[in-house]
Amino acid sequence: MSSTGLEKLVDVMTQLRDPESGCPWDLKQTYKTIIPYTIEETYEVVDAIERHDMDDLKGELGDLLFQVVFYCQLAKEEGHFAIDQVIESVCDKLITRHPHVFSDETYETEQALNLAWENTKHQERKKNKNQTSLLDDIPESLPALTRAEKVQKRAAKQGFDWTDIAQVWDKVYEEIAELKHEEQTAEPEQTDKIEDELGDLMFAIVNLSRHYKLNAESALRRATKKFESRFRIMEQQIDREQKTLSEMTLNDMEQQWQQAKRTQQQNK
Structure with a gap:
């Protein structure tokens, strides 16, 4: 040893x-x-x-x-x-x-560098695993948000992407409208159609996050932590009043939630 x-x-x-x-x-x-x-x-x-x-x-x-x-x-x-x-x-x-680091290869723009990177990886996939698609090696086991972002990035690096974030917002609104329409028209047992539209909306939200150069997984983790923090504050408030969540009305809980939100902001 x-x-x-x-x-x-x-x-x-x-x-x-x-x-x-x-x-x-x-x-x-x-x-x-x-x-x-x-x-x-x-x-x-x-x-x-x-x-x-x-x-x-x-x-x-x-x-x-x-x-x-x-x-x-x-x-x-x-x-x-x-x-x-x-x-x-x-x-x-x-x-x-990284030929631009370990050899004399140069690229005029970052976009050209990224495209060369993806092309090199694509050639490696075809050579090593007989893969034919740029998406073949993205693991199915990845968390859903992470995999959606990875699929989008892989396609975007080949130019298959919106050029204006306004177009991304339009797609989000379009998917919201389609989800609302499906919810209003679908039969009670047709939850698969609602799930499809909800999935499309979530995919569009991931795309929006990517265009803002944010990570969707991290953004959701942050939002969940924020919710958790406020919920704990609300529980403490209710406990001090010697009450329980189960005996409160939704309106009562909303008031407690807003107070917890103000408390959280003050503690920042």
């Missing part, structure tokens, strides 16, 4: 998976069984960043790095690849995709 850095972590992982002296829990894990932990660690990294907690971020990044090492150890045991090959692969990819 005299090695340092990444090599030390790899050594620790190897010992944890040692058939004779390793950890029983680590030994029974597979690619699929550690997926939930990988997702959890990723969100914990995001949470630490949003809280601006650098000490916590250091620990969470370590936990996430351990997930990468774990997958590489499993692959090594099965004879597929080792972590050195993973590192080499990503280095080659980054160098190939």
